[in-house]
Amino acid sequence: MLFAIEQAIKCTKDVPIGCVIKKDGQIIASAHNRRELEDDVTAHAEILAIKEAQKVLGTSRLKGCELYVTLEPCPMCAWAISMSGISTVYFGAYNQQYGAMGSVVKLPFHLPLKVYGGIMEEECNKILEEFFARIRQ
Numbered sequence: 001m002l003f004a005i006e007q008a009i010k011c012t013k014d015v016p017i018g019c020v021i022k023k024d025g026q027i028i029a030s031a032h033n034r035r036e037l038e039d040d041v042t043a044h045a046e047i048l049a050i051k052e053a054q055k056v057l058g059t060s061r062l063k064g065c066e067l068y069v070t071l072e073p074c075p076m077c078a079w080a081i082s083m084s085g086i087s088t089v090y091f092g093a094y095n096q097q098y099g100a101m102g103s104v105v106k107l108p109f110h111l112p113l114k115v116y117g118g119i120m121e122e123e124c125n126k127i128l129e130e131f132f133a134r135i136r137q
Contacts, residue, residue, distance in 0.1 A: 001092060001120045004068040007032040007045065008127050016127050019045035019069040021053040021062070021086070028065070029053035045069060046077035050084050061085045070124040072099035072117060075107065082109040089115045092124025 007018025007030050014033035021029040031048035035041060046069055054060050063085040070092040073081060078100035081089060094103045094117055101107075101115045 001068050001070070001090060001124075003027060003030065004070050004092070005120065005123060005127065008070045008124070011131075013037050016131050017045045017069065017071045019049040019067065021049050022066045022068070023053070023057070023062075023064060028056045042076070044074070044077050046073055047080055050080055050086075054084070063087065066090065068119075070127065071095050072101050072103055074098040075100040075105055078105075078107050078109075082107065082111060082113055085111055087112075087114065089113065090119045091115075091117050092120050093128060094118065094121070 003020045004018040007020065008016040010032045013036040017033045019031050020027050029049045029052035031045045031052060033045050034043040034048065046067065053062055053065060065086045066088045067081060067086050068090045072091045072095035089101060091101065096103060098104060102117065
């Protein structure tokens with residue numbers, strides 16, 4: 001989760017969310033939100049990391065991969081995670097507005113998917129709180 005937090009901190013214009021994907025204990029992809037930066041509503045950290053991991057592995061199937069993200073995925077990202085075949089998701093902060101891995105929405109995932117939430121939750125929440133406090137000023 002520390003590497004996902006490092007990615008989140010790289011965000012400038014965007015909500016600070018970071019994501020990394022591991023395969024066999026090695027990080028194969030990392031990304032942070034670039035929705036505002038790229039003017040692309042699909043440029044969420046999870047989607048960007050999935051695309052990178054698919055290129056690295058040379059396949060759209062990410063079976064056996066683990067995804068670490070600082071905020072519980074939204075429905076778009078949760079479905080992409082499921083369809084990619086990722087085996088396990090670890091997320092930091094719970095997304096009380098759009099969370100789609102148990103908080104607000106419970107999607108019927110395509111394949112078996114293990115989900116663990118609240119990993120380094122306090123640290124992940126702090127990054128988000130500081131970002132939104134800056135915006136309000």
